[in-house]
Amino acid sequence: MKRKIRMGMVGGGIGAFIGAVHRKAAAMDGQIELVCGAFDVDPEKSKEAGRQLYLPDDRVYGTYEEMFAAEKKLPEGERMDFVSIVTPNHVHFPVAKAALENGFHVVCEKPMTVTSKEAEELVSLTKSTGLQFAVTHTYTGYPMVKQARHMAQKGDLGKIRRIVVEYPQGWLSKKIEGEVQQATWRVDPKQAGPAGAMGDIGSHAENLAEYISGLQISEVCADLSSMVEGRALDDDANVLLRFENGARGVLHASQICAGEENALRIFIYGEKSGMEWHQHEPNTLLVKHLDRPAEIYRTGADHGGYLCETAMHNTRVPGGHPEGYIEAFANIYRNFAQTLGSLLQGQKPAPEVMDFPTVEDGLRGMKFIETVIESSQSDQKWTPVK
Numbered sequence: 001m002k003r004k005i006r007m008g009m010v011g012g013g014i015g016a017f018i019g020a021v022h023r024k025a026a027a028m029d030g031q032i033e034l035v036c037g038a039f040d041v042d043p044e045k046s047k048e049a050g051r052q053l054y055l056p057d058d059r060v061y062g063t064y065e066e067m068f069a070a071e072k073k074l075p076e077g078e079r080m081d082f083v084s085i086v087t088p089n090h091v092h093f094p095v096a097k098a099a100l101e102n103g104f105h106v107v108c109e110k111p112m113t114v115t116s117k118e119a120e121e122l123v124s125l126t127k128s129t130g131l132q133f134a135v136t137h138t139y140t141g142y143p144m145v146k147q148a149r150h151m152a153q154k155g156d157l158g159k160i161r162r163i164v165v166e167y168p169q170g171w172l173s174k175k176i177e178g179e180v181q182q183a184t185w186r187v188d189p190k191q192a193g194p195a196g197a198m199g200d201i202g203s204h205a206e207n208l209a210e211y212i213s214g215l216q217i218s219e220v221c222a223d224l225s226s227m228v229e230g231r232a233l234d235d236d237a238n239v240l241l242r243f244e245n246g247a248r249g250v251l252h253a254s255q256i257c258a259g260e261e262n263a264l265r266i267f268i269y270g271e272k273s274g275m276e277w278h279q280h281e282p283n284t285l286l287v288k289h290l291d292r293p294a295e296i297y298r299t300g301a302d303h304g305g306y307l308c309e310t311a312m313h314n315t316r317v318p319g320g321h322p323e324g325y326i327e328a329f330a331n332i333y334r335n336f337a338q339t340l341g342s343l344l345q346g347q348k349p350a351p352e353v354m355d356f357p358t359v360e361d362g363l364r365g366m367k368f369i370e371t372v373i374e375s376s377q378s379d380q381k382w383t384p385v386k
Contacts, residue, residue: 004033005337008071008080008104010064010095011087013039013049017182018109019086022136023053025329026084031337035080036071038064064095068102081340082107082132088191089199093118096133100125105132105340107333111203112362114193116370116386119363126359132343133359134336137207139264140357141328143299143307143315144285145212148268148277150308151287153214157270160213163241163249164267165205168257172197172235175228187233195369196233198224201264202253202372203365207357208266209251210364212277215243217368219382222375227256239372242382283323299323313352332356 007026012019019039026032036059039049043062050060061067064083071079082105085095093113099106100122112135113119126133139145152160177183185191186200193199210216219242224234235256241249257263264279273289283299301319302312314331316323338353367385375383 003077004031005082005340006035006078006080007032007107008067008083009034009037009039010067010083010085011039011091012037012084013045014052015181016086021326021329022084022086022107022109022333024326026333026337028326028330029334029337031341032333035059036061036067038062038067064098068098068104071104072102081105081344082336085109088185089114089193090191093122096122097125100129100131100133103129103131107134107136107336108362110135110137110207110362111193111195111199111365111369112359113366116363116366119359119366123359123363132336132340133362134332135357135359135362135365136329136332137204137211137357137361137365138325138329138332139204139208139279140211141314141331142277142279142282143311143323144277144282144297145208145328146314146355147297147308147311148266148275148285149212149214150310151275152212152268152270156273156287157268157275158272160215160243160245160247160268160270162247162267162269163209163213163215163243165209165249165265166252167201167205167254167262167264168252168260169197169201169255169262170258170260172228172231172255173258175230177231187231187235189232192233194233194373195224196226196231197235197253197255198237198372199369201255202237202239202251203369204264205251205253205266206368207361207365208264209241209249211357211361212266213243213247213268215245215247216364217249217385218242218244219384220368220371220375221382222372224373224376234376237372237376239375282328310352310355314355 038061040046085108221240225236236254239251267276275287285297288294335353335356339349342349371385
C-alpha cells in the first residue's frame with residue numbers, strides 16, 4: 001500500500017488543547033495525514049478550523065454524521081480510514097458508535113465513554129465489525145514504560161506484591177470553571193460524565209498500573225472528594241487497591257495539589273526487586289534490588305543489549321536526547337497506523353505494532369471508574385470490580 005493512512009477528526013477545533021496534540025502526534029512519522037474533520041459543534045467554526053489546517057472546504061463538515069455519510073461515499077484510498085475523537089467525554093460514545101457502524105476504524109480519547117454499558121456496546125461493535133479501536137492512554141507510549149512492562153511481566157521483580165500509582169495536578173485548586181474552557185467541561189457532569197479527577201487522570205493511573213504489571217484490579221476501597229466549594233464532580237481521589245494475584249496498592253489522583261503539574265509516578269514492588277518511573281523524568285527507569293545495587297535504565301542507551309525489543313521499537317532518538325509527551329502520543333498513533341496498514345494489505349501486523357490501548361482497555365477503565373464511585377458512596381470497605 002503506497003499511501004498514507006487517512007485520518008478524520010471530530011472535535012479539536014480552534015482553542016482546543018488536546019486536538020492539536022493529536023494532530024502533531026499523528027503527523028510525526030509521516031504515515032498519517034489529516035484529510036477531513038468536523039471540528040466544532042458550530043459549523044462555521046468547524047469551517048474556520050478546517051481553513052486554518054489547509055483542508056479543502058468540501059472535506060470540512062458541520063457534523064460528524066454528515067462527515068461519515070460523505071466520506072463513506074468516497075473511493076477507498078481517498079476517504080478517511082479512521083476517525084480521531086477528541087471531544088468532551090459525553091460525545092465519545094455516539095461518535096465512536098457511528099464510526100464503527102459506518103465502517104471506520106477509531107482512535108478515541110479517554111475515558112472511552114461515560115458508562116460501562118456504552119463501553120460494552122463499543123466492545124461488541126468492534127468485535128462484530130472486525131475494526132480496530134485504540135484509546136489514547138498516552139503514558140503507555142513511553143519507551144521506559146514499555147521496558148517496565150517487559151521486566152515486570154517477565155518476572156524480573158519476582159511475584160508482584162505492591163503497586164503505588166499517583167497522579168497529582170494543581171490546576172483546579174481554585175474555582176476556574178466558567179473562566180477556562182478546559183476546566184469548565186471537565187467539572188460538568190453533563191459533559192464529563194459521573195467522574196471528575198478520577199475520570200480525567202485517575203483513569204490514566206489505573207491503566208498504567210494494569211498495563212505495566214499485567215494484573216487486573218479486583219477490588220477497591222475509595223474516597224472521592226470535591227475540595228473546591230460548589231464543584232459538582234470530584235477533584236481529589238484516594239483509592240486502596242487489591243489485585244487479582246493478591247497484591248495490594250494505592251491510587252491517588254488529585255487536581256487540587258497546589259504547585260503540581262502532571263506529576264504521574266508509579267512504583268511497583270515484587271519479592272525480589274522494585275521499580276519506579278516518573279513522567280517528569282520519562283527517559284529513566286529505576287530498578288532497585290534486595291541483593292545488589294540499583295540499576296538505571298535509560299531510553300535509547302542500549303549499549304549492553306539490555307532494553308527489550310518493544311522499548312527499542314518505541315524509541316525515536318539516540319540516548320541522551322529527551323523523548324516526551326508528544327512522542328509517547330505518536331507511538332500510539334504510529335503503532336495503530338502500522339497495524340491498519342498491514343490489515344489493509346491483507347497481512348498480519350507484527351506483535352510490536354499491535355501494542356496500543358484497545359477498546360477492552362477502555363471498558364476496563366469505565367468499570368474501574370464506576371466501581372470507585374460506588375465504593376466512595378458506600379459504607380462497605382471493599383467493592384469488587386464487576
